[in-house]
Amino acid sequence: MKFNGRNVFISESAIIGKNVRIGDNSVIYDHVEIGDNTIIANDCVIGEPTNSYYHSKDYVNPKTIIGANSLIRSHNIIYAGSEFGEGFSTGHRVTIRENSKFGKHCRLGTVTDIQGYVTFGDYCWLHSNVHIGQQSKIGNFVFIYPYVVFTNDPHPPSNICTGVTIGDFSQVAVGTVVLPGIEIGKHCLIGAQSLVGIKVEDYQLAVGNPAKVLKDVRELKSRETGKSHYPWPYNFERGMPWENIGFEKWKLENGYEND
Amino acid sequence: MKFNGRNVFISESAIIGKNVRIGDNSVIYDHVEIGDNTIIANDCVIGEPTNSYYHSKDYVNPKTIIGANSLIRSHNIIYAGSEFGEGFSTGHRVTIRENSKFGKHCRLGTVTDIQGYVTFGDYCWLHSNVHIGQQSKIGNFVFIYPYVVFTNDPHPPSNICTGVTIGDFSQVAVGTVVLPGIEIGKHCLIGAQSLVGIKVEDYQLAVGNPAKVLKDVRELKSRETGKSHYPWPYNFERGMPWENIGFEKWKLENGYEND
Amino acid sequence: MKFNGRNVFISESAIIGKNVRIGDNSVIYDHVEIGDNTIIANDCVIGEPTNSYYHSKDYVNPKTIIGANSLIRSHNIIYAGSEFGEGFSTGHRVTIRENSKFGKHCRLGTVTDIQGYVTFGDYCWLHSNVHIGQQSKIGNFVFIYPYVVFTNDPHPPSNICTGVTIGDFSQVAVGTVVLPGIEIGKHCLIGAQSLVGIKVEDYQLAVGNPAKVLKDVRELKSRETGKSHYPWPYNFERGMPWENIGFEKWKLENGYEND
Numbered sequence: 001m002k003f004n005g006r007n008v009f010i011s012e013s014a015i016i017g018k019n020v021r022i023g024d025n026s027v028i029y030d031h032v033e034i035g036d037n038t039i040i041a042n043d044c045v046i047g048e049p050t051n052s053y054y055h056s057k058d059y060v061n062p063k064t065i066i067g068a069n070s071l072i073r074s075h076n077i078i079y080a081g082s083e084f085g086e087g088f089s090t091g092h093r094v095t096i097r098e099n100s101k102f103g104k105h106c107r108l109g110t111v112t113d114i115q116g117y118v119t120f121g122d123y124c125w126l127h128s129n130v131h132i133g134q135q136s137k138i139g140n141f142v143f144i145y146p147y148v149v150f151t152n153d154p155h156p157p158s159n160i161c162t163g164v165t166i167g168d169f170s171q172v173a174v175g176t177v178v179l180p181g182i183e184i185g186k187h188c189l190i191g192a193q194s195l196v197g198i199k200v201e202d203y204q205l206a207v208g209n210p211a212k213v214l215k216d217v218r219e220l221k222s223r224e225t226g227k228s229h230y231p232w233p234y235n236f237e238r239g240m241p242w243e244n245i246g247f248e249k250w251k252l253e254n255g256y257e258n259d
Numbered sequence: 260m261k262f263n264g265r266n267v268f269i270s271e272s273a274i275i276g277k278n279v280r281i282g283d284n285s286v287i288y289d290h291v292e293i294g295d296n297t298i299i300a301n302d303c304v305i306g307e308p309t310n311s312y313y314h315s316k317d318y319v320n321p322k323t324i325i326g327a328n329s330l331i332r333s334h335n336i337i338y339a340g341s342e343f344g345e346g347f348s349t350g351h352r353v354t355i356r357e358n359s360k361f362g363k364h365c366r367l368g369t370v371t372d373i374q375g376y377v378t379f380g381d382y383c384w385l386h387s388n389v390h391i392g393q394q395s396k397i398g399n400f401v402f403i404y405p406y407v408v409f410t411n412d413p414h415p416p417s418n419i420c421t422g423v424t425i426g427d428f429s430q431v432a433v434g435t436v437v438l439p440g441i442e443i444g445k446h447c448l449i450g451a452q453s454l455v456g457i458k459v460e461d462y463q464l465a466v467g468n469p470a471k472v473l474k475d476v477r478e479l480k481s482r483e484t485g486k487s488h489y490p491w492p493y494n495f496e497r498g499m500p501w502e503n504i505g506f507e508k509w510k511l512e513n514g515y516e517n518d
Numbered sequence: 519m520k521f522n523g524r525n526v527f528i529s530e531s532a533i534i535g536k537n538v539r540i541g542d543n544s545v546i547y548d549h550v551e552i553g554d555n556t557i558i559a560n561d562c563v564i565g566e567p568t569n570s571y572y573h574s575k576d577y578v579n580p581k582t583i584i585g586a587n588s589l590i591r592s593h594n595i596i597y598a599g600s601e602f603g604e605g606f607s608t609g610h611r612v613t614i615r616e617n618s619k620f621g622k623h624c625r626l627g628t629v630t631d632i633q634g635y636v637t638f639g640d641y642c643w644l645h646s647n648v649h650i651g652q653q654s655k656i657g658n659f660v661f662i663y664p665y666v667v668f669t670n671d672p673h674p675p676s677n678i679c680t681g682v683t684i685g686d687f688s689q690v691a692v693g694t695v696v697l698p699g700i701e702i703g704k705h706c707l708i709g710a711q712s713l714v715g716i717k718v719e720d721y722q723l724a725v726g727n728p729a730k731v732l733k734d735v736r737e738l739k740s741r742e743t744g745k746s747h748y749p750w751p752y753n754f755e756r757g758m759p760w761e762n763i764g765f766e767k768w769k770l771e772n773g774y775e776n777d
Binding site (some may be wrong): 260261264265283284298302330333334351352369370382384388402404405406430432433434452453459467468479481482483488491493495499515 | 525527529543545547549560566567571572579593595606611613629631633647665667669672673674675676677693695697711713727745757
């Protein structure tokens with residue numbers, strides 16, 4: 001239904017892999033490279049020119065790379081100068097500014113807004129309507145839930161831009177704001193609707209406005225099972241590389257011995 | 260201005276009622292049924308195929324039903340497999356996933372994001388940028404204000420999905436997060452920017468992060484009139500079925516004797 | 519790349535200035551006036567008809583004025599009956615309802631939602647995903663950060679609409695909700711994730727849920743310099759009219775002697 005070639009425009013300088021489908025009304029601008037088997041749904045803009053395009057006659061669109069086996073849902077705007085590993089997946093109306101770098105198998109929810117100049121590792125899942133400020137540095141297997149905001153200006157307005165840093169396997173729950181320059185370790189859990197203005201060490205649960213560290217996440221019991229749910233990789237494997245293998249076995253073979 | 264038939268595509272399997280207007284650049288996919296006198300504005304996608312469309316050759320689009328006298332504003336994405344009663348109305352850029360069921364005369368504000376597998380009664384009004392997680396169950400005459408989020412995963416990430424339940428006539432104010440599986444009764448008022456992790460009984464006011472029950476809503480006085488504003492149906496009738504009749508008379512004739 | 523004249527539709531009653539560029543798939547409806555050197559990017563709707571268009575045969579689109587040297591990024595929906603001073607700039611997917619009045623050099627971030635019937639002075643900068651309720655009155659040089667919401671209904675649902683008022687040079691940080699009818703003075707700073715239900719006098723810092731006044735902003739020291747960052751115009755001039763002049767000199771020549 002969506003792939004009829006109606007109003008599709010592809011720059012001559014774009015490189016399109018094998019078995020790529022591009023939806024109606026989508027535009028692929030200069031110097032975009034799309035890997036094999038990737039789907040770009042309808043009404044997308046891939047390789048959106050950066051701000052200087054509007055002002056400079058000599059503007060050259062920077063390279064944009066979308067990995068193989070990706071699924072970009074409709075109405076995405078992805079700026080030129082970003083790079084996405086294989087298996088990248090997005091909801092609708094996602095906006096991603098330039099100089100964003102994502103590893104493999106990342107997922108972004110509907111209306112999520114990536115401000116550019118950020119790095120994400122592999123298997124990061126962002127839910128709907130997440131806002132990631134510039135200079136954020138995110139590890140692998142990080143989950144970020146709806147309406148979370150990562151900020152970067154400590155004394156607004158200023159010319160300082162100091163992003164948030166988050167370690168592997170950490171979770172930031174719905175509606176939370178993380179203040180500029182804050183460091184969150186690995187295997188952390190940040191509770192819903194929190195305001196995080198402190199450093200959070202590995203394996204800590206931080207909750208509240210303002211957020212305080214409450215306990216070690218390994219002490220948290222599941223209401224359903226009565227057992228600890230964290231570290232979550234032992235209890236959740238859907239879509240993860242340890243699916244059907246188990247985290248215990250996978251971690252030893254993949255350099256995560258200490259997780 | 261908006262109905263020129265430019266770039267409008269309608270599936271041959273769609274059933275379009277009498278006096279329906281469809282705006283420029285809108286697409287109506289397979290098995291969509293649109294009731295009489297409904298307006299679909301420009302740049303809408305109605306009957307968006309679900310995820311399996313991208314992977315299955317045998318995909319058949321499930322039925323989508325939009326009731327009579329509805330107004331879908333521009334840039335909506337409504338997935339196949341949902342059903343909307345008559346007089347349905349939306350703002351711009353609304354996204355509604357599959358298996359969403361809305362009663363009559365519901366309204367959704369701009370950028371609102373319905374995650375699918377939800378049920379709403381009649382006359383529910385959601386303001387801008389509301390996010391409703393899967394498995395939410397909402398009664399009749401429920402008002403939800405901007406940037407409210409209903410969640411469903413008690414131990415993220417997990418495979419448990421336990422939605423929020425809300426009774427008739429309740430109100431959830433701006434910026435509030437309701438945690439997974441929480442039950443809110445009827446005629447409740449949840450204050451702005453709250454984090455609701457407790458059960459809220461009928462007629463209670465709950466406020467804060469974390470939310471606590473403060474008092475019975477019937478004790479709340481209006482600053483303007485000095486009288487109680489709640490239960491609000493006695494004091495607000497615009498767009499409600501008791502408009503020009505009064506709630507007292509209407510409730511007796513419509514099965515709401517106890518409200 | 520974006521200005522090929524593909525699917526561009528411009529009403530015969532629109533007045534387009536010199537050197538205006540209009541992107542592909544954009545629509546300019548009746549009685550829109552666009553100043554010289556302005557850029558309207560792709561997929562925009564300028565002069566969106568108001569609600570009565572759908573119901574009235576005699577509908578006449580009210581005038582919409584977009585000042586010179588503006589940059590409207592892609593996928594904006596700007597209703598008819600609004601007015602924007604020169605140098606207006608927006609991110610993507612901005613929605614602006616009717617009867618919105620903005621002064622010169624205002625900027626709105628991606629997905630921001632202006633509900634109409636609002637006034638903004640000059641040099642107001644709104645970041646991504648800000649929601650401004652009807653009847654808000656904002657001064658000059660006001661900065662509003664992501665996911666801030668200004669409300670207007672004191673007893674929801676009611677027919678009362680009493681907006682927020684904010685004085686010159688004030689800042690409202692990320693994720694904050696300002697309650698109906700609240701007055702915030704000039705040179706104020708409202709902290710992140712706050713719920714503001716009190717009047718905030720000039721130069722005050724208010725923080726928290728619920729927000730309380732903590733101190734005078736002039737007592738706040740920058741972590742980087744050890745000196746006070748506020749009043750910020752003395753320490754930030756990028757894009758401001760005192761750039762390269764200094765605020766001290768500028769204020770004396772422009773009627774801000776007391777700031």
